[in-house]
Amino acid sequence: MVREAAHTLKKSLLWDLLTTVDHKKIAILYLIAGTLFFGKAGLMAILIRIQLMIPENTFVTGQTYNELLSMHGTIMLFLAATPLLFAFMNYLIPLQIGARDVAFPFLNALGFWFFFFGGILLSLSWFFGGAPDAGWTAYVPLSSRDYAGIGLDFYVLGLQISGFGTLISGINFIVTIITMRAPGMTLLRMPLFCWNSFITSILIVFGFTPLAAGLALLMLDRMFDGQFFLAAAGGNAVIWPHIFWIFGHPEVYILVLPAFGMISEIIPVFSKKRLFGYTAMVFATILIGFLGFMVWVHHMFTLNLGPITNSIFAILTMLIGVPTGIKIFNWLFTMWGGKLRFTTAMLCASSFVPTFVLGGVTGIMLAMSPVTHLYHDTYFVVAHFHYIILGGIVLGILGATYYWYPKMFGHCLNETLGKWMFWIFYIGFHLTFFIQHILGLIGMPRRVNVYLADQGWDGMNLISSIGAFMQGLAIILLLINVIYSAMKRPNHPVDDPWDGRALEWATHTPVPEYNFAQVPQVRSLDPLFYEKIHGDGTMKPSEPLADIHMPNGSFLPFMIALGSFIAGFGLIMKHMDAWINPYIVVVLGLLVMFGSMAVRSWKEDHGYHITKENVEAMEREALADERNR
Amino acid sequence: MSETVDVSKGLPAHPERATLEGKNKFVGFWVFLSGEVTMFATFFGTYLGLRNGTAGGPEAADLFHMPLVFIMTMILLTSSLTSVIAITAMKKNQFKKMKLWMWITFFLGVAFLGFEIYEFVEYVHYGLGFSTSAFASSFYSLVGLHGAHVVFGLGWVLLLLIRYNRAGITLTNAPKFYMFSLYWHFIDVVWVFIFTVVYLMGIGGG
Amino acid sequence: MADHLSEPFEKSAMTNEERVKTEREMRIQFIAFAFMIALTFLAFIAVGAEVAPPGFVISFIIFLAFIQLFLQLYYFMHLKDKDHGWANTFMVSGLVLSIPTVVALILIIGVVKY
Secondary structure (H helix, E strand, O other): OOOOOHHHHOOOHHHHHHHOOOHHHHHHHHHHHHHHHHHHHHHHHHHHHHHOOOOOOOOOOHHHHHHHHHHHHHHHHHHHHHHHHHHHHHHHHHHHHOOOOOOOHHHHHHHHHHHHHHHHHHHHHHHOOOOOOOOOOOOOOOOOOOOOOOHHHHHHHHHHHHHHHHHHHHHHHHHHHHHOOOOOOOHHHOOHHHHHHHHHHHHHHHHHHHHHHHHHHHHHHHHHOOOOOOHHHOOOOOHHHHHHHHHHHHHHHHHHHHHHHHHHHHHHHHHOOOOOOHHHHHHHHHHHHHHOOOOHHHHHHHHOOOHHHHHHHHHHHHHHHHHHHHHHHHHHHHHOOOOOOOOHHHHHHHHHHHHHHHHHHHHHHHHOHHHHHHHOOEHHHHHHHHHHHHHHHHHHHHHHHHHHHHHHHOOOOOHHHHHHHHHHHHHHHHHHHHHHHHHHHOOOEOOOOOOOOOOOOHHHHHHHHHHHHHHHHHHHHHHHHHHHHHHOOOOOOOOOOOOOOOHHHHOOOOOOOOOOOOOEEOOOOOHHHHHHHHOOOOOEEOOOOOOEEEOOOOOHHHHHHHHHHHHHHHHHHHHOOOOOOHHHHHHHHHHHHHHHHHHHHHOOOOOEEEOHHHHHHHHHHHHHHHHHO | OOOOOOOOOOEOOOHHHOOHHHHHHHHHHHHHHHHHHHHHHHHHHHHHHHOOOOOOOOOHHHHOOHHHHHHHHHHHHHHHHHHHHHHHHHHOOOHHHHHHHHHHHHHHHHHHHHHHHHHHHHHHHOOOOOOOOHHHHHHHHHHHHHHHHHHHHHHHHHHHHHHOOOOOOOOOHHHHHHHHHHHHHHHHHHHHHHHHHHHHHHHOOO | OOOOOOOOOOOEOOOHHHHHHHHHHHHHHHHHHHHHHHHHHHHHHHHHHOOOOHHHHHHHHHHHHHHHHHHHHHHHOOOOOOOOHHHHHHHHHHHHHHHHHHHHHHHOOOOOOO
């Protein structure tokens, strides 16, 4: 097997994963880590729904309920949705723009390990006196040093570390898209998934930095008695919600834009039509990205910031409906008159559209600042954002999983099981959350752990819980499908199972570590489809076959992130009865972190070359595989 | 990527962007700096929102001394110029000259840092501890964050200067020195706003 | 390709034209520096002299700070040069997106009790 070049062959699997800088392997790491966190937070959701299934339930205590609820939100947004999207972004952006790797392979690995150790640090809170319990928004003064326990320390430092990883990855994607595009791949020929990932990355750069600032303030409050939020010392509690939502609203778009991109990739392929209104889609994405920064106060309408402020932000919020509407219509018009094939991926993508519209409509309702006082902090809000997050992001991710699975793992997922999964998930989702709109409108507040019987809430809560169980079942079916399909996998991997349009389907499966033996020449939007119609169905090379330069793997990303983890844990130890001075741990961690950085800077690492002969041998083998099919 | 740098004639005129890696670093660093802008903006906003919340503790007008701030500003502005001279020398392949001006930049930075530490010690002496008031906390975190950036920058350039003491200007270290100079200018920009918004506005009332 | 990465160079590949351009650039940067020093003096004097009302002085010195920002970004950090399109895009975006943040944190933080 020459498929793997000599450099990686010598490594054991574990060492390879710890040191890899290959964007495809990092994508798999993100996928696995994200799935684990998703499973964990999903389980918390099930526990929450068990507690709320019947009135005055005593399944969990109020404190545990608060912890479950806070961790469910925090993990789902920061440690499940983000890495799952990053998995696809990492895997696909270089393939779709015709590059051999991302711009900074080392930073790519570093971003993953920061995210990973941040997530571990946050999760450790369960074992050291309780998880954070102030909601995922961690509003002060509830989360300040006077009212919240050690869990919030884990929240602050875990998110700080994982947020740093997200920021690094965001910068990496931006530079990759700016400088690494193949010849002919102009900006307006880029697949929409790349465009949406690009805008998402920009939002990360401008959104996660305020979050870093806000978390730093909260950390200073909790660890060093900073007086930012306490009125008695001249502080102001409204500072925190501002900073949090200056980050938090763009965060919603950070998550939903890549999902939009996935949908925009899947729908044209299964409609056998090019995407309707490509340019309008691109500009709608840019507009959503910009407006995403201008609307955060709509989360704070009931904070009494004055009617003028509220009106301005209400109008700006409603404006976002315009570009989003453009997108919805473009997806509909892409499907209209197309040759539709309803595979599981397409089922997810097409059902995304009406579900997201429902979430959007309630969003407009919530944007009306005078009425929003009626449903603020009720289950109506819960229903709204779950329609966006589950109906938007999770359906997008599920569709993408079924769509790109063959490229990532060499075989398709089973379609029958997939359709079962889809319908159970889809029905369960609407059972859970549609009814919560009504629950909210008749007055059930969010974030309560018990409610009294005979208020007309009993039946609806039961239905909602049943729906949640169905969603859990659907995810279990997906895992069964993964195992089943891996056991039944065909002897030969598939390169292009869906008759794809974008560049990633022009590579071999499994994708060789250099992606493209010769970087392709792009002649149109949907480059592969263009070659299928106007050429012989293969991409034309833009360069002669030559030695390929590859980056060396490195253990330093792991060490740098480990150092930050140790330093973060040391800070938290200030609030434990530790046998060791916490500052010793902090200094140790910082030494490991900055020391590893210095080593990275000191040692010049120019990578290695895969020789032309090796590339030729690997290509021959891949072609022989194809002929055998 | 097949990047071909013509090295036969000598060091390219823009050594920091001659290789693809250099180009990537160049774009990436600018993106990073733009992210820093929003982060500092958050700290500036917090300070400006809370600067009157002195809770009976010392106030800005009682503490800040114009001469000290003026000296610090001059030092940092000059260090910005010296790093510009160093980078120009780098482009002309004058390694010794670049090293000299980078060292001068470094020592000016150290001097600035020394004044900042002295300043903080003085303020604590006057009774402005970190948790005295919201004003104190937000002041120390904003100016302290800037100071932390200075410390990181000094460590960075020191590492580069020691590592490449005899190396000459290469296609690998040119981007590193260039990124440092961008970083150093950025720190200077932030300081311009700090002396304006924190110190001068603190002294000049408002 | 990756061969000449860690070795120094004997000479510079700068053409005469580029050399002249660099010299001119350097002169402009010195002038920019002189401007920055002058602006700093002006800002300190404006506050120290205590002749104008504080409201005016504050807006004046913030205006001066923005001129210095421009000089640093466009002359010292070369944002005015070509090939800086993306750098410009991101820097300007960052500055524009900072405005609502700062304004909100100053102006709309509810009823402030000191």
